[in-house]
Amino acid sequence: MVRFVDTTITFPYKRSLGPVTGAFMTALTEKRILGIRNGDGVLVPPMEWDPATGAELANELVEVGPAGTVESWTWVPEPTEQHPLDRPFGFAFIRLDGASTPLLYAVDAGSSGAMSDGMRVAPRWKGQRIGHITDIACFVPGEQSEVDGDDLGPAAEPVTMMDYTASIKYRNPVPPTSDLVVEGSRQQRLVGFRCPMCERVYVGGRGVCPIDSLEFHEQHAIDLPHTGTITNFVVITPVQYPGQTETEPFARVFVLLDGFDVVLAYQPVIDLPVDDVRVGVRVGAVWASPAEDTEGNLYGRLIGWIPNGEADVDDPDLVNRIF
Numbered sequence: 001m002v003r004f005v006d007t008t009i010t011f012p013y014k015r016s017l018g019p020v021t022g023a024f025m026t027a028l029t030e031k032r033i034l035g036i037r038n039g040d041g042v043l044v045p046p047m048e049w050d051p052a053t054g055a056e057l058a059n060e061l062v063e064v065g066p067a068g069t070v071e072s073w074t075w076v077p078e079p080t081e082q083h084p085l086d087r088p089f090g091f092a093f094i095r096l097d098g099a100s101t102p103l104l105y106a107v108d109a110g111s112s113g114a115m116s117d118g119m120r121v122a123p124r125w126k127g128q129r130i131g132h133i134t135d136i137a138c139f140v141p142g143e144q145s146e147v148d149g150d151d152l153g154p155a156a157e158p159v160t161m162m163d164y165t166a167s168i169k170y171r172n173p174v175p176p177t178s179d180l181v182v183e184g185s186r187q188q189r190l191v192g193f194r195c196p197m198c199e200r201v202y203v204g205g206r207g208v209c210p211i212d213s214l215e216f217h218e219q220h221a222i223d224l225p226h227t228g229t230i231t232n233f234v235v236i237t238p239v240q241y242p243g244q245t246e247t248e249p250f251a252r253v254f255v256l257l258d259g260f261d262v263v264l265a266y267q268p269v270i271d272l273p274v275d276d277v278r279v280g281v282r283v284g285a286v287w288a289s290p291a292e293d294t295e296g297n298l299y300g301r302l303i304g305w306i307p308n309g310e311a312d313v314d315d316p317d318l319v320n321r322i323f
């Protein structure tokens with residue numbers, strides 16, 4: 001049985017909308033849908049440039065819909081969490097009245113049998129509208145627009161910015177060796193694995209020798225020393241993105257363990273000011289107390305490295321050791 005961990009990376013950011021998309025988003029809060037005139041046609045959603053020629057369009061916005069006609073559709077029987085509705089729905093190209101391009105949107109029709117080319121649909125607006133395309137919850141069959149719940153009215157100010165969160169979820173298998181490293185760390189042991197073929201030693205709970213493709217098990221575990229020498233470092237000035245807890249510049253160091261051909265990369269340092277971090281500093285491992293939360297640490301309760309007071313190592317080759 002292989003254990004898996006689920007991980008989510010999110011990247012929240014803001015974007016400015018510009019004069020055309022901003023007006024479109026503002027109008028959505030007013031339950032109006034805007035297109036932009038492009039020659040004899042009307043593009044919906046509106047764009048700043050002609051998608052065929054790249055020419056800048058005159059800022060001639062026109063109201064379309066809100067009802068429209070389904071030109072083609074497909075049925076989504078099992079929506080995922082990334083879909084706009086949590087029940088089966090139709091994805092349809094809807095040509096809103098007055099538009100010359102179709103808008104791709106969800107139609108809450110109940111069943112695929114209720115969908116057809118040429119059917120008439122109208123928007124179901126959200127009660128609370130923020131100036132985002134999802135202010136239209138979906139389209140529903142018929143000519144009449146609806147509002148979901150209480151209508152909280154349009155935005156007080158023109159919408160000029162949009163919040164966006166890019167997000168990805170993924171699953172990683174956790175090799176049993178990784179669990180052994182974390183378990184060992186509870187007894188303040190720094191556990192590595194020695195390949196019986198090439199005799200190389202690996203840290204961080206790697207599950208196989210990348211040279212020999214040999215799987216590591218408990219019998220390959222060895223105890224590594226708690227002292228080493230800094231071979232490289234990087235000083236990071238934290239950018240205050242959402243979720244960043246660091247506010248001051250901090251260092252990450254590479255530690256070559258004593259007596260082993262093993263480098264631990266990107267390790268935190270303790271009681272070593274950023275300006276004093278340098279190649280050759282002798283350091284010892286620092287372990288978290290049982291009360292400290294170290295969940296998710298690659299090396300379990302190993303939380304960093306502290307200068308141990310010994311004289312610096314003066315070896316010009318040290319700096320070449322990044323792995």
Ligand SMILES: [Zn+2]
Nearest residue numbers: 195198209212
């Ligand atoms: Zn090997």
